[in-house]
Amino acid sequence: MPNTLTETDFARLFLDEIPMIDLRAPVEFTQGSFFNAHSLPLMSDEERAAVGTCYKEQGQDAAIVLGHKLVSGEIKTARLKAWCEFVQTHPNGVLYCFRGGLRSRTTQQWIIDDCGVDYPRVEGGYKALRRFLIDSTERIVEKMNIIVLSGRSGTGKTRLLKKLENSIDLEGIANHRGSAFGNTTTPQPTQINFENNVAVALLKAEAAGFTTIVIEDESRNVGSLHVPPVMHEKMSQSPVVNLVVSDQDRIDITVQEYACDIHQDYCDQFGDAEGLGKLEEHLLGSLAKLQKRLGGERYARMQKSMKSAVAQLSDNQGYAAFANVFGELLLDYYDPMYDYQMSKKSERIVFNGSREEVLHHLQTVVDYKS
Template sequence: MTDRIPASDYAQLLLSDTPMIDLRAPIEFTKGAFPGSVSLPLMSDSERAAIGTCYKQQGQQAAIDLGHQLVSGAVKQARIDAWLAQIQRQPDTVLYCFRGGMRSQITQQWLREAGVNRPYVEGGYKAMRSYLIAQTDRLTQTADMVIVGGMTGCGKTDFLTPRADSVDLEGLANHRGSSFGRQLTEQPSQINFENTLALALMRHQARGATQLILEDESRLIGRCSLPLEMHERMAQAPRVILEISTEARIEQILKDYVTDMQAAFIARDGLEAGHQAFSEHLLASLSRVKKRLGPVRYQALNDIMVKALQLQLSRGALDGHRDWIAQLLTEYYDPMYHYQLEKKPTKPLFQGPPAAVAEFLDQRL
């Protein structure tokens, strides 16, 4: 077994879901890491900061000496034990630090002394991150991209999910894309979003898909930002449009943002606390478009929503939610959709109900 994983093996390393030990300090890991990696740092944040200061003031050798002093004895053994436990759980685990330098080499040496040989990633986090950025740029610029659009509530995500030739941008961002799109769990960091996006595009190519189907998105999906070059490419790509009735759209939104979300909050927090948290979530979602709605229209919708939430809790009735959804669609989302559609540079390739759009995409190539 070689002691290093070269850059030529990055694709295989990432596509095979090889487990990785991230040796960087916790603060570095929190900003961004790779899928499948676990944070088991060689140094804590404070140790890393102290060594960095020593390096600037006294030079490399003094910093190395301080590192060995700080990470020694029981502290050193505890970290070795954590690495060994991870490798025992997943024997194919590999190591990486920021540049594939001293932290990786020291860890590898200590593991060897403990009787275990594991390779580290040459170039480390920095090189592999650059590789993923380049993959996103290459794959989005060369792919036969098709964008799926449609009015709010037409079920674009549900349409794309089963397709092997699609990549779920909202799933990667953990956000449904609209003012009501926040999920119970936090969105990934921007770097983690970009890393998982690159990997999803690589997997798409590895599946042999001949076209890349993406949902029509703003550049921001919640707080996650699509790479600029990718979003510009999406804006110029051919489009297909899903068309369903207003009634069906209301039912889709009711399911996505009311019944499913309420159930998720209740599953997490219990009936009373869950409904309260869900109510606050829904009212906060409406408040995020208050400025665009204007104070009068916002207050009217807010009042309808409050009553709808009360009826939902007391009787399980949902018609009140249908009322505010219908008004929000006709008075806000639909006019905005038509305005944005007029600015598109080209007409859609095809538009129709989901089954017809699916057949068109299947027969396109």
């Protein structure tokens, strides 16, 4: 009987980053999959749609016949070749379809017949794996202690998180820095992929033996993505450690991350000439998101300052001019909002300190590992 993996194997698939063949159609893969999955579909989007229509109109038997007709001859040969190459490259891998049904059983048998390898199939398919990750998030968040790392914008909270073994970087997983200027040069993942990757991070923290995890203070959304409700609810009740950094350090960090680093990323992707234009478009677009809150006069002034900073960068005068506009945003716009939010969390603040003090507190004072 062909090899089948059940729920008892699911954690290992993610913890050991086992390569997976995702047999679903490309549109299904795009909507949501797993970081260790590779799209090698049994059917194209068009073929899947045709089989689905046939199933509705004529029933399962007719749909199966149509599926075998569509995936035959040279098409079947090409797909089998891709699967067998994957199997040879990743002998420890697995395959799945949506529900672990006909698509994966058919492909598994074809691989046995053509490659002589009984490649494991995930029972329940993508749907079962997705359910496992959702349940894992709820289970682990319920039992884990969470410490929320807070601090004004520009304090370098993410930098500090990366020095902690027991941290989960939601902004990194979301590919977004969490503010109006938080977009990176590449798109955010889908909501499903974000949730799946958060669940895997929690599974890895659990497997490492951590009983406490440190998470940066976030709103319900990180860019266009929503923090899993069970996690955000736990964060809203958890103790807060507050990072305190000088205003000049905050401005320097913000210029580095929101101007220098983004500019370099754009240049790496598009070349120096186009990269500068992409930076200007990115910064002005981000500023425009705040137009209503800033008010017309202040927005117009900041827009002018931002354009001037980009022009000075174009003239090889460096990034220094960005300090003016980012400094005003930090001190006059973001700080009042931060102070208001922190006033509602004051009873949960358990520690205030510098970067070194906070790091020492989280590494040595807090008993975070079993």
